Amino acid sequence: MDAKTNVHEIPTRRETLKGGSAILGGGLLAGCISESPDAASTEANDTTTPQTTDEQTPYDVTVKPAGNHTFEDVPETYASIPGAWMDIAMGFGIQPTAVAAFDRLPLKYYDALPGVEFDADAVRSLGESAESKYDKEVFYDVDADVHLMDPRMLKKYSGWEDKDLEEIESRIGPILGSLIRFPFGGREPHYTLYEAFEKTAQIFQRQAQYEAWVDLKESFYADIKSRVPVSGDDAPTVAAFNFGFKPESGKFFAANIDAARNDTRSFRMLGVGNAFEGEEYVPFKPIGYEKLLEVDPDYIGTIGYLSYIDDAQFQKTIKAAQNHETLSKLSAVQNGNFVRTGGQYMGPIIDLFSTEALAKQLYPEEYGEWPGSIYDVPEEEQLFDRQRVVEIINGNL
Template sequence: MSDNDSSTVRHEAPTRREYVKYGGVVVTGGLLAGCTGGNNSPTPDPESETETTEQKGYDAAIEPYGRATFDRPPETYATIGGAWTDFGFAFASEPTAISNLAEYPTRYYEQLPGVSFDTDGIINLGPRQEYGKEQFYELDVDMFLMDRILVANYAGWDEGDFEEITENVAPFTGSYIRNEWNGEEIGLEFEFPYYTFLEAISLAGELFNDPERATAFRELHEDFVSLLKSAAPESNPSAGLLYSASTPADGQFMIADPTVDGVATRQYRLFGVENAFAGIDLTDGWKTDYEGMLEADPEYIFVDSTLSIDRETFEEQFVTPLEESAVGSELTAVTEGNIFRGGGRYQGPVISLFVSEILAKQLYPDLFGEFPTLIDIPQDEQLFDRQRVADIINGDI
């Protein structure tokens, strides 16, 4: 590989960032290939054991793309703003850059003692559809903790674009884990997701070269899930999961499936929630009206990714129109008062704990306590140890 600017002065001994970006990502065949260090890989100095160790570095396998190689743990990274942002924060610090910073739910971190997500100085990448290679060059980060599948889908990047940025800036190290999707819309042959939630934690541990923290988070989640499942009744409540773009006032509902694999619906699967719309004919495979809602008649209605909306606004946009509709008012979820704000696509090692706790309280308030607001959950009704999470984030493992 060579620099795009042939006039750039090269160091005889590559800098730390040059180690990272020329380690690259290797992909054999298919779209979105990466780039290896090739003949530009530095030659270790046999007289310096420390230098040899640093130059050897480490690598991480990223399915389905290949391997990313680092000389040392990345200190700076950029994210799209989804689940991988939470993984990055859990293992390192705030991202250097993120898309649509105002939408990211930093309020969860505010509930952890001694933990803060400092938004000052974070670069807002803006709309994902407007990603340009120039702004990625300007970031000059150690790692792009984002899945290529979304960058390609949103911004229309192709294999050459990813090769160029990987070669000249840093590797892309995320993988699509939000939900089931085979990538056919943009011509990919891969099927996603490749990682379960716990596997994604392990991958983050490899990327940041921090297996101890990965183990701590995995054990924390395994214990938490065991607690929830042992306390919850053996039932499979039916739920209608709606996208937040739904407009009950207009009788338009965008349907999601709470049972599909992926981090975006993890909390629903933990409780064995059933998809109320399974078997219902949906327009374009994911839309329906009030008649379709009545046919499905879910016990619970959740609106995806609306936990950030205040209760008053949520009721105005979603609850009141359903209650005032002649058909909507007949729905079981409406008559029982089971219309809730739902968690969504941002779930990583930290946020998943909160949204799962909230769902437990929404489904079974008699067992787990009512869900008032995020900041008003009494300490004796909190289902996981906030201090333990903070300790892991802060490295006190």
């Protein structure tokens, strides 16, 4: 059979199983593209039916702005595009069938957990880069049970129209995801990391694993917060930046670490001060040297650099700033106070490593020296139990 000419004209294997989705009849896309307050409504308005038994009966899951879907069977496969949802699913030991691309996928966190498997050879690429145009036929070929991706971002990256998303939903599988990295269209994210994690637990019926994760992270957070040596007005200020930190560029994308956004959560865990407090934030509007000199932060925070570059590359960034005519005037630069954290792909696994790394970079006397790599933290100085994380991921509760 020629998939290019016939695949849209034949029933898929899921059409006999589908219970329903809010995209049909326009419900999803209304929420997908709307700028109204309802599009950013809170978790309290969700109508999710959680399942707590092994009996597979139809169950509903609502993920805004995507909408509601009724599952007749527990999905086994999924595809994802840039965001936290792959790492969230990996928290249950479920690797994707397909991802946008491998160009920035931070697989090293799984490598740092002996006993956690990620078979990259078994994962398809949906495009040539993380934010590339997608070929709809690849989605048909992958045939994922569910698509863990924000429909707004899928539409943005792919250039598709509403009818294309409707086709994916009706012919292949539901699109259930939400951007939690930072506000979409100026609005706050729909979900915190663990709210999105709970949604994924409901999709894959992994509530017991989710509860084990909650116990682990609450213990971890409590320990970290109880040991922070300074707080309030005494806490160091951090100027945190998205999209890298290139000294010669003269353009730096400031991130509001106080906002309810996922990619700055490590800074909030450590209670640092926001160097840009009171400033208006536009995610894709850069600031220049003058503003940096005005706020003169104690630290410069590079969001995502823990995932994307190694320590040698990071030291080159610091050196370049120290040799820069203007940036060398900053207190943070003079003191070599640069820190790096996880970024846009940060789910529950990366979150643990990111918080541990930031704690060690900020307060080595309290949490132990940061060795420069997640692989090199001595076992006696690790701030979370790697083996327990592996057990939960593999379902050994």
